[in-house]
Amino acid sequence: MKFQKLFKAALMASLVGACAQQLNAESAAPVSTAAPSAKPFPSTYKPLPSQTTLIRGATVLDGKGGQIDNGSVLIEDGKVVAVGQNIDAPAGAVIIDAQGKWVTPGIIDVHSHLGVYPSPSVSPHADGNEATAPVTADVWAEHSVWPHDPGFGRALAGGVTSLQILPGSANLVGGRAVTLKNVPSRTVQGMKFPDAPYGMKMACGENPKRVYASRGPSTRMGNFAGYRAAWIKAADYKKKWDDYAAGGKDAKAPTRDLELETLAGVLSGDIIVHMHCYRGDEMAQVLDMAKEFGYKVGTFHHAVESYKIADLLREEDVCSAMWADWWGFKMESYDGIRENIPFVHKAGACAIVHSDSDIGIQRLNQEAAKALADARQASVEISKADAWTWLSYNPAKSLGIADKTGSLEAGKMADVVVWSGDPFSIYTLAEKVYVDGALLYDRANPKLKPVSDFELGQPGRGDAK
Amino acid sequence: MKKAFVLTYAALLAATPVAAETIAVVGGKVHTLSSQGVIENGTVLIVDGKIAAVGADVPVPNGARTIDAQGQWVTPGIFNPYTYLGAAEGPSGTNSDHSGADNAPFSAAFDVQYAINPYATAIAVTRIEGVTRAAVHPSSSQSIFEGYGALIHLGNANDITFKPRAFASVNLGERGALRVGGTRGDAWVALFAAFEEAQGAGKGSDHDNYLNRLDKEALPSIIEGKTPLFARVERASDILNVIKLKAKYKRLNLVVLGASEGWLVADELAKSGIPVIVDSFANLPQNFETIASTQENAARLEKAGVRVAFAPLSAVGGATGNARLVLQYAGNAVAHGMSWEKALEAITLVPAQIYGVDKQLGSLEAGKTADVVVWNGDPLELSSAPTHVMIAGDEIPLTSRQTELRDRYQELNDSKPFAYRH
Numbered sequence: 062m063k064f065q066k067l068f069k070a071a072l073m074a075s076l077v078g079a080c081a082q083q084l085n086a087e088s089a090a091p092v093s094t095a096a097p098s099a100k101p102f103p104s105t106y107k108p109l110p111s112q113t114t115l116i117r118g119a120t121v122l123d124g125k126g127g128q129i130d131n132g133s134v135l136i137e138d139g140k141v142v143a144v145g146q147n148i149d150a151p152a153g154a155v156i157i158d159a160q161g162k163w164v165t166p167g168i169i170d171v172h173s174h175l176g177v178y179p180s181p182s183v184s185p186h187a188d189g190n191e192a193t194a195p196v197t198a199d200v201w202a203e204h205s206v207w208p209h210d211p212g213f214g215r216a217l218a219g220g221v222t223s224l225q226i227l228p229g230s231a232n233l234v235g236g237r238a239v240t241l242k243n244v245p246s247r248t249v250q251g252m253k254f255p256d257a258p259y260g261m262k263m264a265c266g267e268n269p270k271r272v273y274a275s276r277g278p279s280t281r282m283g284n285f286a287g288y289r290a291a292w293i294k295a296a297d298y299k300k301k302w303d304d305y306a307a308g309g310k311d312a313k314a315p316t317r318d319l320e321l322e323t324l325a326g327v328l329s330g331d332i333i334v335h336m337h338c339y340r341g342d343e344m345a346q347v348l349d350m351a352k353e354f355g356y357k358v359g360t361f362h363h364a365v366e367s368y369k370i371a372d373l374l375r376e377e378d379v380c381s382a383m384w385a386d387w388w389g390f391k392m393e394s395y396d397g398i399r400e401n402i403p404f405v406h407k408a409g410a411c412a413i414v415h416s417d418s419d420i421g422i423q424r425l426n427q428e429a430a431k432a433l434a435d436a437r438q439a440s441v442e443i444s445k446a447d448a449w450t451w452l453s454y455n456p457a458k459s460l461g462i463a464d465k466t467g468s469l470e471a472g473k474m475a476d477v478v479v480w481s482g483d484p485f486s487i488y489t490l491a492e493k494v495y496v497d498g499a500l501l502y503d504r505a506n507p508k509l510k511p512v513s514d515f516e517l518g519q520p521g522r523g524d525a526k
Numbered sequence: 527m528k529k530a531f532v533l534t535y536a537a538l539l540a541a542t543p544v545a546a547e548t549i550a551v552v553g554g555k556v557h558t559l560s561s562q563g564v565i566e567n568g569t570v571l572i573v574d575g576k577i578a579a580v581g582a583d584v585p586v587p588n589g590a591r592t593i594d595a596q597g598q599w600v601t602p603g604i605f606n607p608y609t610y611l612g613a614a615e616g617p618s619g620t621n622s623d624h625s626g627a628d629n630a631p632f633s634a635a636f637d638v639q640y641a642i643n644p645y646a647t648a649i650a651v652t653r654i655e656g657v658t659r660a661a662v663h664p665s666s667s668q669s670i671f672e673g674y675g676a677l678i679h680l681g682n683a684n685d686i687t688f689k690p691r692a693f694a695s696v697n698l699g700e701r702g703a704l705r706v707g708g709t710r711g712d713a714w715v716a717l718f719a720a721f722e723e724a725q726g727a728g729k730g731s732d733h734d735n736y737l738n739r740l741d742k743e744a745l746p747s748i749i750e751g752k753t754p755l756f757a758r759v760e761r762a763s764d765i766l767n768v769i770k771l772k773a774k775y776k777r778l779n780l781v782v783l784g785a786s787e788g789w790l791v792a793d794e795l796a797k798s799g800i801p802v803i804v805d806s807f808a809n810l811p812q813n814f815e816t817i818a819s820t821q822e823n824a825a826r827l828e829k830a831g832v833r834v835a836f837a838p839l840s841a842v843g844g845a846t847g848n849a850r851l852v853l854q855y856a857g858n859a860v861a862h863g864m865s866w867e868k869a870l871e872a873i874t875l876v877p878a879q880i881y882g883v884d885k886q887l888g889s890l891e892a893g894k895t896a897d898v899v900v901w902n903g904d905p906l907e908l909s910s911a912p913t914h915v916m917i918a919g920d921e922i923p924l925t926s927r928q929t930e931l932r933d934r935y936q937e938l939n940d941s942k943p944f945a946y947r948h
């Protein structure tokens with residue numbers, strides 16, 4: 062955050078200077094005197110209207126490993142107020158009798174391309190990879206997000222209340238990611254998770270070296286040279302700004318550079334690294350590179366071989382965002398096993414279930430269920446309550462929003478799902494989905510099922526979407 | 527014990543198939559998918575690779591090996607009706623995908639049987655999840671016709687193809703149109719041209735050469751209905767065009783593959799008798815031929831009387847590494863309104879019917895091939911797994927290179943370098 066203030070000050074200084082010059086030079090072109098924003102493209106999200114709601118009689122998973130049978134969750138002013146067994150309903154509360162149903166925190170998907178590769182997936186909509194240079198740290202995924210992607214509503218019906226939209230993995234550095242609340246909105250700013258830190262997407266392995274084979278990088282070693290060159294420049298840029306901050310009133314602000322600004326944000330710890338990486342040996346090299354430049358890898362994505370280095374991942378406190386069972390479509394995913402998630406969990410490392418799919422995001426609870434079943438087959442016993450950490454608390458931690466959501470605890474955002482039954486069953490569906498206490502999806506109420514602009518007037522409108 | 531071991535070893539040496547073993551699966555909840563229905567506490571008797579008897583009181587012969595299925599479920603082997611198993615190893619960039627190619631010299635004449643490798647990694651990975659049979663489809667070509675597919679079992683054998691040239695496929699949606707360098711208006715004209723040429727083939731008449739000789743010769747058995755033709759279409763209007771094709775070429779044995787918008791023309795499909803293979807997860811307007819996609823597609827088709835089968839058509843690796851997920855697709859359809867019984871049929875009996883092998887496969891009935899799976903719970907439920915998988919009476923080990931990797935990495939410590947853990 063220090064970074065933002067510094068260059069806001071610099072911008073103001075430069076504009077004032079420019080103004081003075083213009084007046085003196087009697088130039089024709091007018092100069093804006095509006096103060097620039099230190100936080101450009103701010104979130105305009107406001108929780109939608111909600112009512113005091115008591116959900117009672119359910120099996121409640123708190124998202125952090127706790128399970129309350131015959132439990133209740135009280136929501137007030139958009140927050141979880143109480144979770145327990147005997148909670149009285151305040152006067153006027155909406156009471157949801159949830160006998161036989163389960164209640165969990167909303168699912169958080171840390172790896173989605175909704176909006177940047179929306180439906181319909183046609184070339185005019187292909188906005189997820191700025192595949193014009195290996196390092197494009199200057200682009201921000203949110204500038205590609207189409208809020209009317211029908212996929213958002215489908216994800217909501219699958220119990221997803223927050224999600225991270227990332228650039229794709231064509232590039233060594235793909236650009237900034239953005240964390241969104243899964244709410245219908247005319248603008249992406251209206252979805253931006255308030256005060257969430259930014260993420261930055263990186264990718265290792267086969268994709269970048271295939272995309273840039275003709276001009277480089279064309280090998281894994283070329284990939285690493287590419288990252289390290291970028292970090293060197295970023296470190297230099299950061300130093301210039303640090304010196305400027307430490308310097309006196311006459312210090313001249315460095316020229317703002319969008320790319321280096323994002324990379325330097327990682328070095329200063331403000332921006333979280335999310336790195337697409339499959340192979341265990343490659344992840345180990347990335348961790349060394351992070352040490353070389355003094356930054357932390359937040360989460361490895363896909364991480365198909367995390368099971369091979371789960372002890373290292375625990376030591377380095379890195380999360381792994383994984384699939385239950387995808388494998389084999391690339392050489393680097395050839396060694397995928399169904400026990401990846403449970404083995405990472407068993408080793409005490411942070412395990413997350415992610416989708417990287419507009420279809421997969423609709424059933425992340427099923428992914429967790431498959432992982433849980435495969436764990437049991439391998440004699441690794443993990444409770445359902447613990448497994449839900451893969452879907453809400455650990456993803457929240459990965460995105461730097463665990464203080465605000467990701468678990469059902471007093472004071473946190475009421476991002477809550479009521480399921481028709483045990484969410485680890487294939488037959489279970491989300492019945493009600495709340496974001497900040499507002500009921501945004503109700504399977505029983507056609508009016509409370511979002512229909513994106515694109516879907517209006519299309520065949521199937523009025524269908525159960 | 528020692529004597530028995532020697533005998534077994536000798537049997538292997540003599541290359542006698544282990545399928546000669548007599549196995550009695552006893553005490554399970556048997557889903558026969560036949561007129562016998564569900565038999566609580568039933569027995570399935572397997573002799574010489576075939577089902578000898580199914581029932582509540584089947585005597586078990588001396589010398590039979592007994593599998594105790596108490597508290598477990600017993601079903602026919604799962605049949606995935608759309609895969610590239612054996613023909614495509616999977617990883618991109620490895621030249622190991624021989625399921626089809628956009629720039630290959632042949633299209634209708636392409637024959638996938640030559641591409642099938644029984645030792646492809648995905649075979650074992652798939653069968654340990656209860657999938658015993660698969661249809662191997664051509665994946666692409668340079669024209670609308672994609673060529674001949676084959677049927678395989680996933681058992682232990684040097685040759686797993688039990689029906690080569692079992693069916694053919696044609697792509698009549700957006701992709702097919704692109705391949706002929708044009709639009710649907712061109713693709714369908716191309717289809718008619720090809721059929722006309724094929725019917726004139728060998729009659730010495732002066733026909734246009736739209737197709738090369740081999741592609742032309744591949745078509746008559748399709749037109750005569752001897753070879754089922756799978757039409758890859760998603761959009762309602764395309765499905766109607768396929769149904770109309772049957773009015774023109776009456777002997778065609780048609781199956782629709784995809785049918786995302788099938789529910790919009792469910793009555794027409796039911797009337798035509800044409801079965802469909804659908805992806806039960808598909809519910810997004812991913813392009814302009816799948817706008818009306820919905821997860822209730824299968825349930826609505828079932829209600830209208832259409833025969834439905836499932837395949838993971840759009841999953842990453844759904845035709846290879848994740849062909850095993852076909853069970854999750856069936857369960858998902860139940861969650862969205864399909865009956866459980868029809869969902870199980872959609873991945874067992876209906877595929878057998880579609881491919882014309884339902885005399886041997888698809889249900890647990892005396893005389894049929896002994897593809898039998900024992901499960902520790904509801905096979906469609908995510909928490910369940912097979913405990914025994916028999917393919918033509920041969921029980922396959924529940925191992926794959928993935929289980930070996932799992933075993934190797936169970937304990938992460940420095941006790942022994944991982945390479946020596948095997």
